[in-house]
Amino acid sequence: MKALVLNQYKQLDFQEMPVPKPGPGEVLIRVQAVGICGSDVHGMDGSSGRRIPPIIMGHEASGIIAELGPDVNEWAVGDRVTFDSTVYKLDDWYSRRGMYNLSDDREVVGVSTPNFRRHGAFAEFVTVPQHIMYRIPDNVTFTQAAMVEPVAVALHALSLTPLQLNDSAVVVGAGMIGLFVIQALKLAGAAPIIAIDLDDDRLALALKLGATHTFNARTEPELAARVKQLTHGRGADVAFEVVGANATINTAIACVRKGATITLVGNLTPTVEIPMQKIVTEQLRLQGSCAINGEYEASLALISSGKIDVGAILSAEVPLSEGAAWFDRLYSHEKGLMKVVLKP
Numbered sequence: 001m002k003a004l005v006l007n008q009y010k011q012l013d014f015q016e017m018p019v020p021k022p023g024p025g026e027v028l029i030r031v032q033a034v035g036i037c038g039s040d041v042h043g044m045d046g047s048s049g050r051r052i053p054p055i056i057m058g059h060e061a062s063g064i065i066a067e068l069g070p071d072v073n074e075w076a077v078g079d080r081v082t083f084d085s086t087v088y089k090l091d092d093w094y095s096r097r098g099m100y101n102l103s104d105d106r107e108v109v110g111v112s113t114p115n116f117r118r119h120g121a122f123a124e125f126v127t128v129p130q131h132i133m134y135r136i137p138d139n140v141t142f143t144q145a146a147m148v149e150p151v152a153v154a155l156h157a158l159s160l161t162p163l164q165l166n167d168s169a170v171v172v173g174a175g176m177i178g179l180f181v182i183q184a185l186k187l188a189g190a191a192p193i194i195a196i197d198l199d200d201d202r203l204a205l206a207l208k209l210g211a212t213h214t215f216n217a218r219t220e221p222e223l224a225a226r227v228k229q230l231t232h233g234r235g236a237d238v239a240f241e242v243v244g245a246n247a248t249i250n251t252a253i254a255c256v257r258k259g260a261t262i263t264l265v266g267n268l269t270p271t272v273e274i275p276m277q278k279i280v281t282e283q284l285r286l287q288g289s290c291a292i293n294g295e296y297e298a299s300l301a302l303i304s305s306g307k308i309d310v311g312a313i314l315s316a317e318v319p320l321s322e323g324a325a326w327f328d329r330l331y332s333h334e335k336g337l338m339k340v341v342l343k344p
Contacts, residue, residue, distance in 0.1 A: 002344065003123035004323040006053050009046040012324040017056065020119065020127045022069030027130055029081060032142035034121040035060035036323070036340045037150070038175065040110070041330045042268070052112040058342075059085035059109040061121035062136060062145035072130050082145040082300075084132040084152075085109050086291050087118060101156070101293040108291075122323060124344045134296045137304040143317060143341050144303055147310040149292070151299040153265065154180035157289040158188060161238050161263045165189040168231045170255045171211070173242035173266060174202040176313050176339055179209055181240050181265070183308050186210030190238075192230050196223060196251060201336060209312060217251060224254040236260065244268035250275065258282040265289045313339045320344040 003017040022028045037060055043051025051057055062082040065075055075081075085108055088095050092103040100106070109128065110120020120126060136145045154177050163169070169190040171178050174197035185193050186209075195206035195214045203214035213230055215223055228235055235257035241249050244266025252262050253275060262284060279286065302308040318326055320342045329337055 001124035002320065003056050004058075004320055004342070005122075006044060006051060006055050006057055008053050010044060011053075012044070012327055014321050014324065017123060019125050022067055022072075022127045024070045025072060025129055025131070026069040026127045027065050027072055027075060027081075027133065028067035028069070029061075029063040029083075029121075029126050029128065030066040031061055031063040031121045031124060031126055031344045033062050033146035033317075034058045034320075034342050034344070035146045035149075036327065036330060036342065039267075041327065043111075044327060044331065050108075050111050050113055052114070052117070055110070055112040055117060056119040056121075056123050057110040058120035058122035058126075059111070060146050060149040061109075061126065062142045062148075063121075063126075066125065069127075075130055075133070080136040080142070080145075081133045082136055082148050082296075083109070083128045083134065084292055084296055085149050087129060087132060090131060099293060101291040122320065122342065124320075134300060137300060140300065140304050143314070144310050145300070146341050147314070147339065148296060148299045148303065150177050151180050151303065151308055151310065152292040152295040153177055153289075154184050155295040155298055156292050157181060157240060157263050157265045158184050159293075159295065160287060160289050161240070161261055163188055163190060163238055166191050167237040168192050168194070170194045170196065170227060170236040170239040170252060171206075171242060172196045172239065172248045172252045172255075174199070174206045174211075174214075175242060177265060178240070178242035179206060179313055180308065181242060182206055182210045187302070187307060194227055194230060194236065194255075196255075199335075202338075205312065209309060217247075223251060227255040231257065234258075238263070240265060242266050246272040253278065253284065253286075256284065259284070261285040261287065263287055263289050314341065315339055317341045317343060
């Protein structure tokens with residue numbers, strides 16, 4: 001099969017690879033669409049430490065079942081499917097308690113670390129366990145289904161956050177997942193929804209998708225004061241940080257009221273500095289949101305019904321053979337480029 005392989009950091013080659021064989025409880029999927037995730041772009045240069053070459057990356061994908069491994073039931077060759085990015089054991093302590101995203105020895109499709117290597121979907125075929133797969137609704141395209149994973153990441157972040165109707169919300173980072181968080185907040189009845197970013201084009205898209213107000217952090221020096229003006233002088237009830245950097249996390253903390261919850265979704269840098277005294281004296285709650293924990297069905301239903309618009313963030317659909325060039329364009333932060341979906 002043809003695959004896009006990270007053979008060395010910053011070196012992606014379109015080459016022949018063996019077709020994987022599904023093991024017990026696994027299926028072989030003929031990939032129809034696979035999205036380039038920001039974590040793949042960061043992994044390409046080695047900065048994340050989670051894409052150790054050689055590895056076939058890619059975890060946001062959809063396709064058609066091509067072959068069933070032993071002991072597979074309730075699935076058939078020809079089924080249209082997508083799948084979670086987390087590979088977990090069903091009998092794990094955390095999985096049994098409904099927290100499979102935190103399971104011990106979990107693996108991630110298209111990721112390699114010192115502890116595991118699991119080839120992903122930047123290829124014509126990929127194998128996954130049957131218990132992480134989901135059927136694609138008839139009216140959802142393969143391209144749309146390849147964007148379910150980031151929608152589910154956004155929904156998981158909301159599921160962890162105490163949110164009531166008409167609560168005010170700040171979203172720091174209007175990239176792909178931030179825009180899905182904004183759409184989910186609108187569905188949940190949050191108001192106002194305030195988006196903060198450095199890119200005016202992304203902020204304009206945030207307004208289109210549900211934000212009520214936007215601020216460019218580069219040109220607005222008094223972000224916290226502006227947010228307070230919109231929230232009865234208190235600050236936002238909740239904040240979502242969807243970048244994972246020192247400045248953006250501190251912006252989220254500065255923009256909330258006392259007793260608020262800040263949900264950290266971004267994971268760009270390993271360590272940050274935070275204002276401990278403010279957090280303690282204002283009784284702020286900082287929490288992480290890791291991956292997905294059962295939000296796939298809801299994500300597919302919201303896309304199928306049109307309540308979540310994934311097409312708004314789609315920049316290009318291109319052949320897998322051109323993937324290396326599009327990685328370079330994403331890596332160089334080409335203006336206006338957000339989600340690229342590859343077609344094997």
